[in-house]
Amino acid sequence: xxxxxxxxxxxxxxxxxxxxxxxxAYIVMIVFMIISGFLFTMSFFQIGIASLRDxxxxxxxxxxxxxxxxxxxxxxxxxxxxxQGTLELLLTKPVSDLELIFGKYFSALTLVVITLFPxxxxxxxxxxIGPIAFAPFLTSLLGFILMSAFFIGIGVFIxxxxxxxxxxxxxxxxxxxxxxxxxxxxxIFPPSLVSVFEYLTTDYHxxxxxxxxxxxxxxIYYFSMIIFTLFLTKVSLESRKW
Amino acid sequence: xxxxxxxLTKYYGDYLAVxxxxxxxxxxxxxxxxxxNGAGKTTTMKIITTYLPPTSGxxxxxxxxxxxxxxxxxxxxxxxxxxxxxxYDMTVTDYLDYVAALDGIPKSxxxxxxxxxxxxxxxxxxxxxDIGTLSKGxxxxxxxxxxxxxxxxVLILDEPTSGLDPNQIIEIRNLIKKLGREKTxxxxxxxxxxVQATCNRVIIINKGKIVADGTTEELQAKSKGExxxxxxxxxxxxxxxxxxxxxxxxxxxxxxxxxDTGESFIFNIYGQKGVDLREAVSGCVISKGAxxxxxQAKQSSLEDIFRELTK
Numbered sequence: 001x002x003x004x005x006x007x008x009x010x011x012x013x014x015x016x017x018x019x020x021x022x023x024x025a026y027i028v029m030i031v032f033m034i035i036s037g038f039l040f041t042m043s044f045f046q047i048g049i050a051s052l053r054d055x056x057x058x059x060x061x062x063x064x065x066x067x068x069x070x071x072x073x074x075x076x077x078x079x080x081x082x083x084q085g086t087l088e089l090l091l092t093k094p095v096s097d098l099e100l101i102f103g104k105y106f107s108a109l110t111l112v113v114i115t116l117f118p119x120x121x122x123x124x125x126x127x128x129i130g131p132i133a134f135a136p137f138l139t140s141l142l143g144f145i146l147m148s149a150f151f152i153g154i155g156v157f158i159x160x161x162x163x164x165x166x167x168x169x170x171x172x173x174x175x176x177x178x179x180x181x182x183x184x185x186x187x188i189f190p191p192s193l194v195s196v197f198e199y200l201t202t203d204y205h206x207x208x209x210x211x212x213x214x215x216x217x218x219x220i221y222y223f224s225m226i227i228f229t230l231f232l233t234k235v236s237l238e239s240r241k242w
Numbered sequence: 243x244x245x246x247x248x249x250l251t252k253y254y255g256d257y258l259a260v261x262x263x264x265x266x267x268x269x270x271x272x273x274x275x276x277x278x279n280g281a282g283k284t285t286t287m288k289i290i291t292t293y294l295p296p297t298s299g300x301x302x303x304x305x306x307x308x309x310x311x312x313x314x315x316x317x318x319x320x321x322x323x324x325x326x327x328x329x330y331d332m333t334v335t336d337y338l339d340y341v342a343a344l345d346g347i348p349k350s351x352x353x354x355x356x357x358x359x360x361x362x363x364x365x366x367x368x369x370x371x372d373i374g375t376l377s378k379g380x381x382x383x384x385x386x387x388x389x390x391x392x393x394x395x396v397l398i399l400d401e402p403t404s405g406l407d408p409n410q411i412i413e414i415r416n417l418i419k420k421l422g423r424e425k426t427x428x429x430x431x432x433x434x435x436x437v438q439a440t441c442n443r444v445i446i447i448n449k450g451k452i453v454a455d456g457t458t459e460e461l462q463a464k465s466k467g468e469x470x471x472x473x474x475x476x477x478x479x480x481x482x483x484x485x486x487x488x489x490x491x492x493x494x495x496x497x498x499x500x501x502d503t504g505e506s507f508i509f510n511i512y513g514q515k516g517v518d519l520r521e522a523v524s525g526c527v528i529s530k531g532a533x534x535x536x537x538q539a540k541q542s543s544l545e546d547i548f549r550e551l552t553k
Contacts (some may be wrong), residue, residue, distance in 0.1 A: 010343040021331055085325035089388070092291045092323075093344040094316040241295045 003102070007095045011103025012110075019073070019111050028069045029115050036061060040122050055122065056140040056210060065115075065144070066151050066180055066202075071172035073111055074155025075165045077104045078233075082163035097237045101230055105156055112148040116141065136212035143209035146222040147202055151176050153229025160236040244268045245290060245396060245426055250299035252285050252450075259285040261450035262299070267443075269395075272422035274441030275430035278552050282450040283430040284324055287398050290428070291321045303396055317346060320394035324401055324430075326385040330374030334365055334384055337373055338391060345392035359387040362417065378405035386414065390421065397421065399429040403436060415440045434544045444544075448552040461547050463516065468495065470540040471519045473509045476533035481507045484530050491526055493517045506535050 019025040040055055055061065081087040090100055119141060126132050154175050159168040183203020186194055198204045205218045245267040252260040260282040267273045275283045288294040290301055292312035301308045303315045329337055338356040347355055360369055363383040368376055373384060382405050389397060402418065403411045418427060418440055431437060437444050438458050446454040446461075454461055475484065481499065484507075489497045493514045500508040513519040520539055527534045 006346075007344065010340065014340050018329070018331060084327055084329070085323060086327040086329060088288075088293055088323050088325075089321075089327040089341075090344070092293050092316055092319065092321045093341070094313050094346055095344055096313065240293070 003096070004099060007099040008102045008106070011090075011095070011100055012107050015077070015104055015107030016110055019107065024072060024076075025111055028073060028111070032065065032069060032115050033118050035064060036118060036122075055119070056144060057207075062206075063180065065112075066147060067173055067176045069115070070108075070112065070148060070151045071155050071158075071169050071176060073108050074152055074159055074172060075169040076159065077108060077156050078160035078237075079163050079165045079168045082160075083165075091237070091240075097234055101156070101233050101237070105152060105230060105233075108152045108156065109145075109149055112152065113145060116144060116148075133212065136210060139212050139214055140210040142214070143206045143218075146209070146218075147206055150202065150222055150225045150229070151179070153226045153233075154179075157229045157233045157236060160233050244304065245428065246300075246302040246305075247286070247290070248300045248302075250286065250289065250301060251297050252282070252289060252294070253297045254285075258450055260289070260296075263447070263450070263452050264299075265445060265452065265455060267426050267428060269426050270423055271443055272418065272427040272429070272441045274437035274444045275428055275447065276432075276434065276437060276444055276548060277430075277447040279432075281447045281552070283447055284400055286447070287321075287400050287428065287430060288323075291319055291398055292316055317392075318395045320389035320392060320397045322385050322389040322399045322402055326382060328373045328381060328384060328388075331372060333372055334360070334369050334376075337384065338387055341388045342391050347392060355391055355393075359391050362390075363387040364413065379407055379410045382406055383410075383414075386417070395425055397425055397427045397429075399427070401431055402429055403431070403433070411436075434548055438544055446548060446551050453551040454547070458544060461544065468515050469513045469517055469519060471511045471513070471523055472500075472536075472538045472540065473511060473523060473527070474506050474535040474537070475509075475527055476535055477502065477504070477506050479507075479530060479532035484527070484532055485509065487530060488523065488526055491519070491522045493519065493522075 036055070039058055039061060043055070078087065081090065091097070123132070123137050155168075155172040158172045158175065159165075162168050162171075179202050182197065183201035186198060186201070189197050199217075199221070205221050208215055209218045247266070248264050250260055250263050251258075263282075263286065275286070277283050285294070289296050290303065290308065292308045292315055295309055304318055306314050306318075308315050329340075332340070335356060338359060339352055342352045342355055343349070360366055363386055365380065365383055365387060368380050373381065376384065382402070386399075386402060389399065397418075399418070403414050406414060415436065418429065421427065422440075422442075429441070441458070443457055444454065444461060445452055473488075481502075485497050485499060488494060488509070488511060494511055495514065496512040498510040498512070500510055502508075511519055511523060518539060520537055524534055524537060
């Protein structure tokens with residue numbers, strides 16, 4: 001398996017550029033900034049608590065980012081190429097399927113990381129006011145990025161299955177919602193199975209990493225999930241040959 | 243710099259799209275791929291360009307197998323797919339730069355190559371425009387520029403002149419002819435005159451099978467169409483006796499009176515295949531004392547051959 005990083009770079013920059021040429025990037029970033037900024041200042045001024053735990057642990061923030069924004073970002077990545085026929089162009093250029101997938105995947109991840117950037121500003125603001133634990137902030141942010149990376153994988157894979165962006169969006173939302181809510185619904189599983197399902201839920205790992213310690217099991221979980229979704233995308237691209 | 247297709251077969255599920263075809267295209271050849279819709283032209287092209295794998299059989303470009311070493315083959319290819327894939331939100335220059343980078347053209351050369359293509363394809367006034375705003379003809383030119391930017395050994399063009407106006411068609415044909423001298427070109431088309439104008443070889447494909455392969459002249463010679471001479475004489479003669487004596491000429495099968503224009507009579511004279519009747523006909527007309535106004539030999543056209551073979 002030879003990856004030509006020049007090709008990944010070419011596709012990556014083209015994709016990032018096209019995100020910023022379309023409205024999606026700005027809508028996602030602005031809406032996220034408004035809502036997260038609102039939640040942050042609310043807790044900051046009303047309750048008088050300057051905490052980022054509440055921010056990262058906020059159900060609404062998580063739901064918005066993971067279940068709505070990520071599918072919105074990834075829905076067009078392969079669907080649009082299929083619809084316009086440009087996938088045929090890309091797959092007859094000297095570019096391998098994996099290079100194409102990596103280019104698209106990392107461009108979507110970049111957009112999410114940029115969207116999360118304001119949280120660093122919140123951290124800096126709080127740090128002026130009083131002492132703040134650096135580690136939990138950093139690991140929470142890392143947890144958010146890892147979780148996004150997993151859900152972007154789902155979104156990219158789903159988008160490679162259909163040439164209809166709307167279908168890609170809805171199906172990705174449902175699958176992301178499933179993984180996202182599974183952790184909140186553990187009560188309904190029989191107690192003997194809870195520990196198994198718990199490991200599969202994203203919630204468990206996000207809570208785990210947010211405490212400020214990076215557990216290798218968390219990293220293994222996320223990386224294996226990411227690799228699995230990218231593998232499925234590769235299979236989906238190859239399915240044209242079946 | 244050649245394409246070699248051996249015993250190529252492609253099934254889509256149960257549907258047989260390409261049925262055991264073999265052919266070879268050499269450097270400097272411009273091969274016209276003719277056939278009705280659904281004949282297997284596009285499928286064959288998609289296999290040569292590594293987009294689809296064959297069900298069985300083998301395709302080699304420059305001696306490299308398209309399945310085993312598809313990335314190497316792609317480096318040598320320029321491909322314009324039927325649907326002309328373009329990013330409508332990109333400008334012409336951005337698009338060509340992107341394609342050039344994907345083709346592996348070194349960064350330092352991209353600008354020169356792109357500007358060259360823009361000049362060759364006549365895209366100069368459109369270079370800063372979004373592709374989505376261009377007319378169909380300009381979009382097609384962008385597609386051609388895309389296919390040729392890496393100066394490929396092998397050019398595969400699926401209906402390259404569709405959507406162009408007559409002037410553009412002639413320009414594009416000349417461009418293809420010029421390029422074809424040092425490359426291997428396969429182009430598919432529905433337009434038969436295009437094959438006659440651009441290609442030095444034709445393959446007619448029908449229901450997944452090759453039904454004819456040769457130069458346009460060879461195909462015309464092979465077709466079973468008869469030779470036809472259209473004759474116009476001044477109406478100061480006896481048309482029935484002229485028709486009778488024409489009919490008695492050697493190799494003439496049938497004489498048909500077409501119409502009386504008021505000043506002249508028009509006949510169609512059908513002769514045996516491959517025989518030029520003009521000399522005999524003019525001799526006969528003069529010996530009957532009639533005034534010859536015009537005479538035209540008609541070859542059976544590529545259209546006739548096409549219809550005959552793809553019925």
